[in-house]
Amino acid sequence: MVTAKPLKIGITCYPSVGGSGVIATTLGIELAERGHEVHFISYDRPFRLPLDAPRIYFHQVVINSYGLFKYPDYTLPLSVEMAKVSCKHNLDILHVHYAVPHATAAILARCMLAADKQPRVVTTLHGTDTTLLGADPGYGPAILHALNQSDAVTTVSSFLAKESRRVLSFEGPMAVIHNFFEPKRPIRSREEVRQELGIGDEMMILHSSNLRPMKRIDLLLESIARVRQRDAFKLVILAGGDFSPFRDDVNRLGLEDKIIIRENVLEIEDYLQAADLAFYTSESESFCLSILEAAFFGCPSVATNVGGIPEVVEDGTTGLLIDFGDADGLARAIEKMIEDVPLRQRLGAAAKLAAQRKFSAEAIIPRYESLYYNLLTSPQRDVLQSLDHPINC
Numbered sequence: 001m002v003t004a005k006p007l008k009i010g011i012t013c014y015p016s017v018g019g020s021g022v023i024a025t026t027l028g029i030e031l032a033e034r035g036h037e038v039h040f041i042s043y044d045r046p047f048r049l050p051l052d053a054p055r056i057y058f059h060q061v062v063i064n065s066y067g068l069f070k071y072p073d074y075t076l077p078l079s080v081e082m083a084k085v086s087c088k089h090n091l092d093i094l095h096v097h098y099a100v101p102h103a104t105a106a107i108l109a110r111c112m113l114a115a116d117k118q119p120r121v122v123t124t125l126h127g128t129d130t131t132l133l134g135a136d137p138g139y140g141p142a143i144l145h146a147l148n149q150s151d152a153v154t155t156v157s158s159f160l161a162k163e164s165r166r167v168l169s170f171e172g173p174m175a176v177i178h179n180f181f182e183p184k185r186p187i188r189s190r191e192e193v194r195q196e197l198g199i200g201d202e203m204m205i206l207h208s209s210n211l212r213p214m215k216r217i218d219l220l221l222e223s224i225a226r227v228r229q230r231d232a233f234k235l236v237i238l239a240g241g242d243f244s245p246f247r248d249d250v251n252r253l254g255l256e257d258k259i260i261i262r263e264n265v266l267e268i269e270d271y272l273q274a275a276d277l278a279f280y281t282s283e284s285e286s287f288c289l290s291i292l293e294a295a296f297f298g299c300p301s302v303a304t305n306v307g308g309i310p311e312v313v314e315d316g317t318t319g320l321l322i323d324f325g326d327a328d329g330l331a332r333a334i335e336k337m338i339e340d341v342p343l344r345q346r347l348g349a350a351a352k353l354a355a356q357r358k359f360s361a362e363a364i365i366p367r368y369e370s371l372y373y374n375l376l377t378s379p380q381r382d383v384l385q386s387l388d389h390p391i392n393c
Contacts, residue, residue: 006035007372008089010082010119012106013097015046018210018240019289020126023156023179024097025049030182030365032056039085043074048266059085075101082109087393091119093372099129100139103146114390120151120375125164127286134167144168151375157308160286175371178311179287180364181355183296186269193274197260199234203338206275206299208238208268208290217246219281219327225253226331232338235279238271239263272297277337277344283324285309295355300347302333318351
């Protein structure tokens with residue numbers, strides 16, 4: 001529990017399966033458990049947000065479709081709901097995760113409020129909002145404006161901080177606060193999960209992602225197909241989306257009996273504690289939360305050496321890193337983990353220890369709390385001019 005005055009914090013994130021939404025939701029849950037009042041504002045309830053947790057509230061953004069607009073607009077209704085919630089509940093902080101459209105909506109929402117009702121705006125960049133949308137001339141200038149107007153900007157890795165400065169030319173202060181994980185107790189035992197999956201003595205390789213293009217599922221499957229010990233493993237994919245587009249690749253590579261798919265899993269801890277190895281072949285990653293989740297259960301990773309992954313995996317100590325695109329190298333690394341059980345166990349134990357020391361909620365949440373309190377005790381920054389007639393609570 002906090003010793004200073006509890007805060008009233010608004011959080012906006014994407015509610016669907018994905019690292020930014022998972023982190024934002026878990027952050028809100030942890031803040032509420034520490035005595036703060038947390039208000040989630042989004043078009044849908046975040047999929048990991050509990051229904052009846054104390055001090056947690058959900059405010060749904062209603063999106064209307066008008067014939068005037070070719071595409072439904074989310075940014076403006078979101079900004080209005082942010083302003084209403086901020087005004088009605090006297091929010092101290094409005095913490096938005098992912099720049100588009102959340103940061104721009106937050107800045108607009110603040111403009112709708114009277115000076116004494118304006119919360120401090122914290123924007124957390126998670127990845128493609130910088131590396132993809134930041135480079136788009138249709139989005140980049142708006143993102144840069146929102147960052148310049150935010151009271152604080154954070155990123156989830158040092159890699160992403162550097163990329164944000166390079167891509168967006170952002171020159172303001174930026175704090176690196178890594179992702180974190182707070183595992184729940186598994187519901188089923190390791191043996192029960194493996195039995196349900198039909199896995200006996202084989203090594204269970206786990207991949208968990210939203211299947212977006214940068215995850216490079218094609219490379220994942222190609223690498224798995226090149227593993228020579230065909231009877232020594234099975235690959236379990238926890239898919240936060242539709243896996244059907246990859247079925248042709250599975251059939252082409254002859255992997256039908258090697259791959260097990262589970263879609264939109266909520267009890268991820270059940271599968272994490274049943275796994276022996278995590279496997280990621282991303283082309284780009286700002287952090288890779290899934291690697292961290294596996295590490296908390298003593299599960300080492302074989303992953304591509306890209307983006308922020310080296311900040312999570314220490315090559316040769318907590319996992320094995322391979323150059324992106326090297327399907328043979330990735331396959332050989334998996335073979336090494338199959339053959340050398342003591343190595344796998346040693347890397348897994350080191351991964352768990354590093355995760356608990358550096359990336360636990362106990363290590364990370366106080367950094368966010370400190371950021372919030374520092375903003376509230378520092379002089380008010382210059383903000384955009386409020387409306388002549390601010391929104392009425």
